[in-house]
Amino acid sequence: MRSNANISWFADITLADRPMVGGKGGSLGELTRAHIAVPPGFVVTTEGFERVLAELEKENPIRPRVEALSLENLRGIRLLSEELRSRVNSAPLPEDVCADIAAAHGELCGSDPGGPLAVRSSATSEDCEAASFAGAQDTYLWVKGAESVLQCVRSCWASLYSVPSISYRRKDGTPEKGVAIAVVVQKMVDARSAGVMFTRSPLTGDRSVITIESAWGLGSAVVSGEVTPDRFAIAKIGGQISLRQLSDKRMRHVPAVSGGIEHAETPEPLRREPSISDNELKALAEIGRKVERHYGRAQDIEWAIDRRGEIFLLQSRPETVWCGKDKVPVAKPSENPLMHVMNIFGGRR
Amino acid sequence: MSTTGNTRCFPLPSSLKVVAGTETAQAAYPYYMQFAKEDDQRFWFYNSMHFPEPMSAFDVTTAEAAYCALGAANTRVHSLPTTLGIDYRIINGRVYIGGNAVTDPAEIARRTKEFQRRAFYYYEHWEELFAQWKSKMLALIREAEALPKLRLPEFEPLEHVRAGRGIASNHYLLAIYQKTLEAYFRMWHHHFEFLLLGYGAYLTFFDFCKRAFPEISEQTVARMVAGMEAEIFRPDDELRRLAKRAIELGVEGLFREGAAPADVMQFLEQSASGRKWLEELAASRDPWFNINVGDGFYHYHRCWNDDLSMPFASLPGYIANAKAGERIERPIDKLMAERQQLIHDYRELLNSDEERIAYDQMIQLAHRVFPYVEGHKFYCEHWYTNLFFNKIREFGGLLAEHGFFPNAEDIFHLTHYEVEAAIVDLMTSWSNGSPPRGPARWTPIVNERKAAIAEWAKHEAPPALGPVPDVIDDPAIVMLWGITRENLDSWLAAGEKPDSDEIKGFAASSGVVEGIARVVMSVDEIDRLRRGDILVCRVTNPSWAPVFQKIAAAVSDIGGSMSHAAIVAREYGLPAVVGTGTGTQKIKDGQLIRVDGGRGVVTVLH
Numbered sequence: 001m002r003s004n005a006n007i008s009w010f011a012d013i014t015l016a017d018r019p020m021v022g023g024k025g026g027s028l029g030e031l032t033r034a035h036i037a038v039p040p041g042f043v044v045t046t047e048g049f050e051r052v053l054a055e056l057e058k059e060n061p062i063r064p065r066v067e068a069l070s071l072e073n074l075r076g077i078r079l080l081s082e083e084l085r086s087r088v089n090s091a092p093l094p095e096d097v098c099a100d101i102a103a104a105h106g107e108l109c110g111s112d113p114g115g116p117l118a119v120r121s122s123a124t125s126e127d128c129e130a131a132s133f134a135g136a137q138d139t140y141l142w143v144k145g146a147e148s149v150l151q152c153v154r155s156c157w158a159s160l161y162s163v164p165s166i167s168y169r170r171k172d173g174t175p176e177k178g179v180a181i182a183v184v185v186q187k188m189v190d191a192r193s194a195g196v197m198f199t200r201s202p203l204t205g206d207r208s209v210i211t212i213e214s215a216w217g218l219g220s221a222v223v224s225g226e227v228t229p230d231r232f233a234i235a236k237i238g239g240q241i242s243l244r245q246l247s248d249k250r251m252r253h254v255p256a257v258s259g260g261i262e263h264a265e266t267p268e269p270l271r272r273e274p275s276i277s278d279n280e281l282k283a284l285a286e287i288g289r290k291v292e293r294h295y296g297r298a299q300d301i302e303w304a305i306d307r308r309g310e311i312f313l314l315q316s317r318p319e320t321v322w323c324g325k326d327k328v329p330v331a332k333p334s335e336n337p338l339m340h341v342m343n344i345f346g347g348r349r
Numbered sequence: 350m351s352t353t354g355n356t357r358c359f360p361l362p363s364s365l366k367v368v369a370g371t372e373t374a375q376a377a378y379p380y381y382m383q384f385a386k387e388d389d390q391r392f393w394f395y396n397s398m399h400f401p402e403p404m405s406a407f408d409v410t411t412a413e414a415a416y417c418a419l420g421a422a423n424t425r426v427h428s429l430p431t432t433l434g435i436d437y438r439i440i441n442g443r444v445y446i447g448g449n450a451v452t453d454p455a456e457i458a459r460r461t462k463e464f465q466r467r468a469f470y471y472y473e474h475w476e477e478l479f480a481q482w483k484s485k486m487l488a489l490i491r492e493a494e495a496l497p498k499l500r501l502p503e504f505e506p507l508e509h510v511r512a513g514r515g516i517a518s519n520h521y522l523l524a525i526y527q528k529t530l531e532a533y534f535r536m537w538h539h540h541f542e543f544l545l546l547g548y549g550a551y552l553t554f555f556d557f558c559k560r561a562f563p564e565i566s567e568q569t570v571a572r573m574v575a576g577m578e579a580e581i582f583r584p585d586d587e588l589r590r591l592a593k594r595a596i597e598l599g600v601e602g603l604f605r606e607g608a609a610p611a612d613v614m615q616f617l618e619q620s621a622s623g624r625k626w627l628e629e630l631a632a633s634r635d636p637w638f639n640i641n642v643g644d645g646f647y648h649y650h651r652c653w654n655d656d657l658s659m660p661f662a663s664l665p666g667y668i669a670n671a672k673a674g675e676r677i678e679r680p681i682d683k684l685m686a687e688r689q690q691l692i693h694d695y696r697e698l699l700n701s702d703e704e705r706i707a708y709d710q711m712i713q714l715a716h717r718v719f720p721y722v723e724g725h726k727f728y729c730e731h732w733y734t735n736l737f738f739n740k741i742r743e744f745g746g747l748l749a750e751h752g753f754f755p756n757a758e759d760i761f762h763l764t765h766y767e768v769e770a771a772i773v774d775l776m777t778s779w780s781n782g783s784p785p786r787g788p789a790r791w792t793p794i795v796n797e798r799k800a801a802i803a804e805w806a807k808h809e810a811p812p813a814l815g816p817v818p819d820v821i822d823d824p825a826i827v828m829l830w831g832i833t834r835e836n837l838d839s840w841l842a843a844g845e846k847p848d849s850d851e852i853k854g855f856a857a858s859s860g861v862v863e864g865i866a867r868v869v870m871s872v873d874e875i876d877r878l879r880r881g882d883i884l885v886c887r888v889t890n891p892s893w894a895p896v897f898q899k900i901a902a903a904v905s906d907i908g909g910s911m912s913h914a915a916i917v918a919r920e921y922g923l924p925a926v927v928g929t930g931t932g933t934q935k936i937k938d939g940q941l942i943r944v945d946g947g948r949g950v951v952t953v954l955h
Contacts, residue, residue: 204563207698233564237694240859240947242564326700330561333703337710338469344552344824345464347431347457 006100008043020045022122022182027316034294037312041186042104048097049157049181063176071170084161105146116142116188119152123181136165142255156183189312193275194219194304195229199292205322210234210285214276217252219302230275234285291316359813361389374801377406382439393445394813398907401887403442403805407761411646412444418537428463432823442805448823471546475717486728493736499747501779519776526772529740540729547722554715566856573692574715577681579723584640585894587633589677592667594629598622604664610657642872645730648761652735662876663895752788754795762798812840854929856949857915862902862924868938885936889914897921902944904932904951926951
């Protein structure tokens, strides 16, 4: 099946398509095109959302009311969020959108129509350099069957009006007009281990260090902070593992039999074992380098390793904490290079 | 360095007692080296890096000469803006030092102006001045070598009389002694002519790297700057060459572990190829065996030329490596290519071209100055110092011959003032035919001082004294001793924490290795090291390089990432942790230990 107005397959997406596929969708497409392994999938573009929203706006305005809220008005935000989520969740889906999603689902799952999928929000305002909007919209894991996927797509749309999501946008004064939401639908990695990777040190901003956090099971346990992950630092140059902090990983997220995920206790011998091998760390760091080079800037990456040891990236977005501080150079060229020694001798420190 | 009322404090100098029974020996050190009441106001630290063992009365001459020259360079020659020289005091044979910071902004500004006229001239004309330095230094060495042998004949030689020389032999004893001493003080001025400026340029680059890459290790920066061809590497290179020649000449079978050098040489004399090898040895010895087994600060650290057991102990290992097909020369091209790659890779990671240009400027300067930083030691601390101590030893022989004390080495328990007095005593006695007064005086004093040194060595010296300064902003102290406020806090904490199995130091060379600890307290014990052992020592220096071929890892009490042990360990690819402070005390000989050179941690396993 080819991409169309409602559906874009990863292989057809670049970062420039973000207004249609959102930040996450754009990044997964970009990674796919850069030959980085990501679980295959497609994006339900903002087209369907915009049409639903336009219908709803006719009944009772949405965007102007969100924009009118002030950040301090917590009660107002909460009430409007409840109202809008409920309206989006109960709005009828356009038929062609439903049909295109179902067809894409069929193609993605092939002979395994009940194969587990991840359905992830991909807002057009997220994952840009200025703010990561981390976790403001919904993600559904281990979703099985076309019907459930449709439900989750709608819930993702509705989550654009979650309290944290609205608050983020009000904090930055983002105009609502450009804010839309696409939805990523991709194969679920049955993760043995998963976690996050920064292509610089989150503690010091050091660009020569890759930091990897890893735990057993699905990455959601790490992202949500429910488990203290193992922590590693790897030098980009030389590849030395300079930090190796193993933690007690008491629990992990695993797929539930009925769909979705559940918490499970980690069996005792595994709790303090490293959740990732040195070779995997090195391979992952290499991928991190490749992605960083591809984008030309430091990245904040989610990854998973499946039960066969294959590594997948689930997301990559520009690192947002340190890049703002990079604008002041560590040192500037000096007309007389000798003046640099005054940093040591001049007592100016 | 300023202090505030509520800062924590190391023991005050006045609370540090002279070990009972050694008071007279302590009093022998000149008055200006003794702690006084007002010294309680200041911060001092034990210079264990240069003087890890109690200093004998004569050996403190080195501290005296070195600090005179260091202070002159900082205070008066280059006019470092924020620091003057170093004060030093001796107690229980330990050398404590304290920096003299400049804190008044107006004064700093005035000194900065001078600094830029003086130090910048040195940087701008570095190669030219360094070339000139080398010839000055070689001339100084030739001058010391040319000092006449000491002679006190019964009658003045007839030819002197007939030549109308007019000055009798006894006078030359004083003249030669004074020249020897004067030239040693002079040598130290040469030593410091470039040193602080060199370290400063290196630290400038280091400081940039630390800000650009906060988690970069010192060893990585050191690897980007270190050269490969400094003179200090030559003695070890010569040994490798000699090992190779031994194989080529077919005499390698004569070199066995534990064989006495004299015996090996005797066997070599018996064959033409053996004699050929001995010629090669003679070529290497001058000047490259003028390297001593210490850092040049103790009279008993003899050089390879005076004691061939160190070089001979390492030849069998080099020969075995070469026969096993290993390339035994240092892979200089490879090391240089690695250095270039490292510089390039970090450069690429910088954030902007602006930063890259600044980086280039700084590393270029570091590369220009570093040959001096690496190379000066061979000429100053090794070659020259050996000549100096050997000349003093010759005086010791003469005085011993005249009954002043039993052995030539005993002279090192007199101060340099006392040596001069003893020489004048001997000159007088020779001239007037009366027995010298010295024999009755010096032997008991020497014995008392020897006993005091042995006693002092048993007492641990506190790492620092006096109030902890808020900040250490003295570049000389930071550069030469690596002392920072964080170090001081950890020293204070070390006194409070219970013993643990982990010993921390500088991560000097990465890798993790487990093995049997061989605690080697002096160079005499080096032949106890067996292949695969982990060397645990106070401090290493270039003459120890040959042992690195057979050890599995190295741990030292003293040293930073540019210390000798660190540099050599990286070259050999061995894990090393340096500057542990207490490794030789906490690790027992024969224990199984783990060295994690990447993290700077040593763990005692059992």
